[in-house]
Amino acid sequence: MRPQGRGEHDSLYFTYPHFDAPPPGLDRTSPVPVAIVGAGPVGMVAALELARHGQRSVLIEARDTFNDGSRAICLSRSSFQILDRIGALPPFLAKALPWTTGRSFFRGRQILEFTMPDSADERFRPMYNLQQQYIEQFLWQAIEAQPLIETRWQTRLTGIETGREGAVLHLTDPSGAYDLPARWVLAADGARSTVRQALGLRLKGENFEGRYVIADIRMPHDYPTIRRALFDPACRPGGTVLIHRQPDDIWRIDYQLAEGESAEEATREENVRAGVQGVLDEIGEAGAWDLEWWSVYSANTLALDEYRHGPVVFIGDSAHIVPIFGVRGLNNGLADAQNIGWKLALVLNGQAGEGLLDSYTPERRGATLDVFANASKSARFMTPPSFGTRLMRDAALSLALRFPWAGELANPRQMAPYTYAESPLTRPGDPGPGPAPGALIPDANLGDGFLSQRMGPGFTLVTLGPAPEVTHPLLTTLSLPALWGAPEGSAFLIRPDLHLAARWTSADAQVILSTLTAMLERP
Known part of the structure; x- marks a missing residue:
C-alpha cells in the first residue's frame, strides 16, 4: 500500500520500469525446454542457473514491473555465493548493506547482542540488507544480458496440463490466448501459486496467530546496520517490533498487531503512521520521516509433501512458506532455484539421467523442514500463541535483565545452510x-x-x-x-x-x- 495521493509504484527512492507484453508477431507456441512461471527473484535465479549451464528457458510473468515494497530484504552469505555463481554479483555488492550484529531489547532495556560467525576466510559477510525491488532489478540486468533467457511480461497462466512427455501451459496476454508446450515447468509463482492451484495441490502445515504490519519509511539516520528486536515495548505492549536499516535511508519496521486488532483497521494510513511514530519514539528517534509503503503479514510454516509432480517442479514460496523470523524465506527459495537449475540443465544437456532430479525433493524439502524446526521456535518466541507461552516467554526475558545467559533465548537463530x-x-x-x-x-x-x-x-x-x-x-x-x-x-x-x-x-x-x-x- 502507498500513502494517499501516490500511485501503486510511486516510490520515494526507486523508479519502477514498465515492461511491454510480447509483440503480436512473436512465435509464442513453439515448444520450449523449460518454462518458468514467475519472474520474481526465485524464477530469475532459476533461469540464470539454467543459462549458466547452457540451457534456455522462458520466463512467464503476469505483472508489467517488479514487486512493490521492500518485502524480502535479507540476503545471506550463501545467497551471495549463488549470485556470484550466476554472474549477477557486482551490483549487489555495491548496493547492499552488510551486517553481522543483532540487538534485542525487553521493555526498553538491551538483553542481548549477538554476532554472526565471520572471518577473513569468508569472501562475503553473514547477511546483507537490500530491498526486493533492487534484488529484482539487479537480477533482471543479468537476464537482459543473457540470450538464452526469454521473458514474457503481461502473460498470465490460466491452466496447465501435464503428461509423461512434458506440460502444456495455457497462457493469455494482451494479444490473446495460446498454448505453450514445455518439457519442464518450474513453478516460481509465489505463495498464491496458480500452478499449484491448477494441479489441485495444497500446502500443509501450521498457521501462527501473530500478524505484523510491515512498513518502509524514509528517514536519514546514522544508526549502524544492526538488526533490532524490541520485546514488549511501551509502544506495543505485549508485542514485538523488528527494525532493519536498508539502502537509500529506507528503514523497515515490522510491528505486531495486538490481539483483536483487525488487519483492515491496522493498515489504514493514519494508523500505520501512528504505529510507526510509536516505534520511533520508543527508540528515541525524533527526526522527520516519510512513509514509503506498507503491508500486513502472518507467520506460517506450510509446504507441499512433494516438490516435483511429473514435469512440474515447485520452487520458492510456491513450494513452501516460512516465517520471516530467521530471514530464510527468500534465501531458501534462491537455494531451491540453484538446486533444480543445475540438475535440470545436466539432464537436458544429456549429461545426467532423469534420476538426478529425484534428489531435489529430499534435499530441498529437507531444508524446508529444517527451517520450520528453527523458525517455529522463533515464531513462538516472537508471537506467543497463548497466554501460557507468553507468560513463559516474558519470564525468560525478565531473567535476561539480570542474567546475560538468558538473553540467548531471544536469539533469532540465524541458521547455517542446510x-x-x-x-x-x-x-x-x-x-x-x-x-x-x-x-x-x-x-x-x-x-x-x-x-x-x-x-x-x-x-x-x-x-x-x-x-x-x-x-x-x-x-x-x-x-x-x-x-x-x-x-x-x-x-x-x-x-x-x-x-x-x-x-x-x-x-x-x-x-x-x-x-x-x-x-x-x-x-
Whole structure:
C-alpha cells in the first residue's frame, strides 16, 4: 500500500520500469525446454542457473514491473555465493548493506547482542540488507544480458496440463490466448501459486496467530546496520517490533498487531503512521520521516509433501512458506532455484539421467523442514500463541535483565545452510577435519583469491597434494597444498552448488570417477 495521493509504484527512492507484453508477431507456441512461471527473484535465479549451464528457458510473468515494497530484504552469505555463481554479483555488492550484529531489547532495556560467525576466510559477510525491488532489478540486468533467457511480461497462466512427455501451459496476454508446450515447468509463482492451484495441490502445515504490519519509511539516520528486536515495548505492549536499516535511508519496521486488532483497521494510513511514530519514539528517534509503503503479514510454516509432480517442479514460496523470523524465506527459495537449475540443465544437456532430479525433493524439502524446526521456535518466541507461552516467554526475558545467559533465548537463530546428509547424492566420507559430506563448503582465503572463486562451472575435485588423473567433461580439478586442516592426499568432490558430495583421505581416480558417474545416474 502507498500513502494517499501516490500511485501503486510511486516510490520515494526507486523508479519502477514498465515492461511491454510480447509483440503480436512473436512465435509464442513453439515448444520450449523449460518454462518458468514467475519472474520474481526465485524464477530469475532459476533461469540464470539454467543459462549458466547452457540451457534456455522462458520466463512467464503476469505483472508489467517488479514487486512493490521492500518485502524480502535479507540476503545471506550463501545467497551471495549463488549470485556470484550466476554472474549477477557486482551490483549487489555495491548496493547492499552488510551486517553481522543483532540487538534485542525487553521493555526498553538491551538483553542481548549477538554476532554472526565471520572471518577473513569468508569472501562475503553473514547477511546483507537490500530491498526486493533492487534484488529484482539487479537480477533482471543479468537476464537482459543473457540470450538464452526469454521473458514474457503481461502473460498470465490460466491452466496447465501435464503428461509423461512434458506440460502444456495455457497462457493469455494482451494479444490473446495460446498454448505453450514445455518439457519442464518450474513453478516460481509465489505463495498464491496458480500452478499449484491448477494441479489441485495444497500446502500443509501450521498457521501462527501473530500478524505484523510491515512498513518502509524514509528517514536519514546514522544508526549502524544492526538488526533490532524490541520485546514488549511501551509502544506495543505485549508485542514485538523488528527494525532493519536498508539502502537509500529506507528503514523497515515490522510491528505486531495486538490481539483483536483487525488487519483492515491496522493498515489504514493514519494508523500505520501512528504505529510507526510509536516505534520511533520508543527508540528515541525524533527526526522527520516519510512513509514509503506498507503491508500486513502472518507467520506460517506450510509446504507441499512433494516438490516435483511429473514435469512440474515447485520452487520458492510456491513450494513452501516460512516465517520471516530467521530471514530464510527468500534465501531458501534462491537455494531451491540453484538446486533444480543445475540438475535440470545436466539432464537436458544429456549429461545426467532423469534420476538426478529425484534428489531435489529430499534435499530441498529437507531444508524446508529444517527451517520450520528453527523458525517455529522463533515464531513462538516472537508471537506467543497463548497466554501460557507468553507468560513463559516474558519470564525468560525478565531473567535476561539480570542474567546475560538468558538473553540467548531471544536469539533469532540465524541458521547455517542446510547439510544434505541424507541426500541420495551424498556419499559417506572418511572421518577427519573439513566439511562433512552434504555440507556447503566453507570458503577459504587462498592469498590470491578465495576458494569459491576457483570452483569450476560443474563439479570440482579439490585435492591436497598431487591430483590423480581423472577425466570427465563435468569435472574441474584443483590441487592445493593445504585446506581445512585435512591431511595431505585428501580429496573433496564438490557439486555445482558448492555442497560437498564426497570426501576421501586418499584419492583414487577410479573411485572418484565411479562416484561421479553414479551421482549423475549415467552408466
